[in-house]
Amino acid sequence: MALQIFNTLSGRVEELKTLADKRIRMYSCGPTVYDYGHIGNFRTFVFVDLFRRFLRHSGYQLNHVMNITDVDDKIIRNSSAKGVGVREYAAKYEQAFFEDMEILSLEKPEEIARATEHIPEMASLIARLQKKDFAYKTEDGSYYFRIAKFPQYGKLSKKDMTAISDGARVDLDEYEKDNVRDFALWKSPKPGEAKWETEIGPGRPGWHIECSAMAMEYLGDTLDVHLGGEDLIFPHHENEIAQSEAATGKTFARYWMHVRFLLVEGQKMSKSLGNFYTPRDLILKGHKPSSIRYLLSSVPYQKQLNFTFDGLKQAANSVERLRNFKARLDTGRFPAGSNPEMETLAKATREKMRAALEDAMNTAQALAAVFDMVREANAAGDNGKLLRDDIPALQEALGDFDEVFAVLEDDDAQKSKQVLQWARAEGRLADAALAESNLSDAEVERLIEQRQHARKSRDFAKADAVRKQLADAGIILEDTKDGLRWKRK
């Protein structure tokens, strides 16, 4: 089977067929860097990451562009409220975004495009649109897109723009527009706001034009896939289509994929409800980065995901189970020989995972396949039916899994530490429940040695006391047949 995805444009699940065989041109809407990203943003970004990883795993050569919107109304408003320049303000949150990407194990796209570095491309796109009469300039120097001239308008969001729907509100201030639905391509300069001198005059770009200009700049007139959060379907992506296709006369993006919003504790996340979280907030509360990534990955992207603290705990336990299995494969000792059933199991698991992800990125089903393997291989191990030569095949299958899900590497403690340092620097330590483990690896090893001595001399009281001491510092010990293993909680 080949990769199937749900295409918002057609409203159907379709086979993904790229323009150039095994090369994919994709564009995903990145952050507007006006504040720290929240877990809702990161549901989308985590999905984009899973998708790119799976594409690469499937043999595609990726050309993925993500934008950073570093000029917009909110950035202008927030930066002036703080009395810092727009560039400086945006740079801080852009940096934070990159840090968050690393914390959540998100790969960097091949190209990261900043809006402010592509102003001339946007201006020339607007000039093209004006030449074709798809854009017009108003008295104050702003430019708008003429929706009436683009009959396909609404094809992505399935809106009939010829009729004004009842509930839709209209901004009456913008009387200069020919039609209330026309959207801004370019905003005339206002005192105190960032502005650029361009071929179409001074001002700053509208929201949508950057993505059209940058996507086409890096990927050509027609891209294979365009992704984003579901809220972007309208107006953002609809407008991108209008701008791009009006200018080029060609299809802008052949497939549109949209990630559903998440709920937090059953409700829409909002600051007023007090259920608004950034990954940093959660890490400071003691949750692991891998738990966040796992939870965000575990529900297929087209389904609403209810993000709860209970779910976060469950995710942590699930990741733990997978890591324990990995450790068993990596460090356990097994009898010589091979059991063909294990090779079959590994192969079947890899195929099931691939089939699940090819089926419109059904991550839940892919996870089920891995857990089936974990259980069966563990059982075989307990029964002495897991043999030395079986290990590589199982490791490979687990590696396949982690190429996409990326949760097995135990770097949570180190990542959390970074967040703690950030919190300290920002003076936010007050709300940090995260306890810093004050034991270095060497100290842990030293205590473990003491305990082993005690055990050898059958002084179990002493041994247990040491274990208790380590447990209090967040260190878990496991006495296995193959020796002692320890890990940080």
Place this chain on the structure above:
RNA sequence: GGCGCGGUACCCAAGUGGUAAGGGAGAGGUCUGCAAAACCUUUAUGCGUCGGUUCGAUUCCGACCCGCGCCUCCA
């Protein structure tokens, strides 16, 4: 009002016209100096409600109830 999505065990969640994956949690057991890990057993005659189609529906159709999203530069 228009368009759309969803309601599956204590929690998360997959799925199919033929009788309910997987994970977490709970209970019991095996193993262990004790733990941990792991394994085994167990927890939905039931898949929002009510009708209909069918030999048979959780899966198809209709109505209703509930939740959610977009229609406002919120991912």
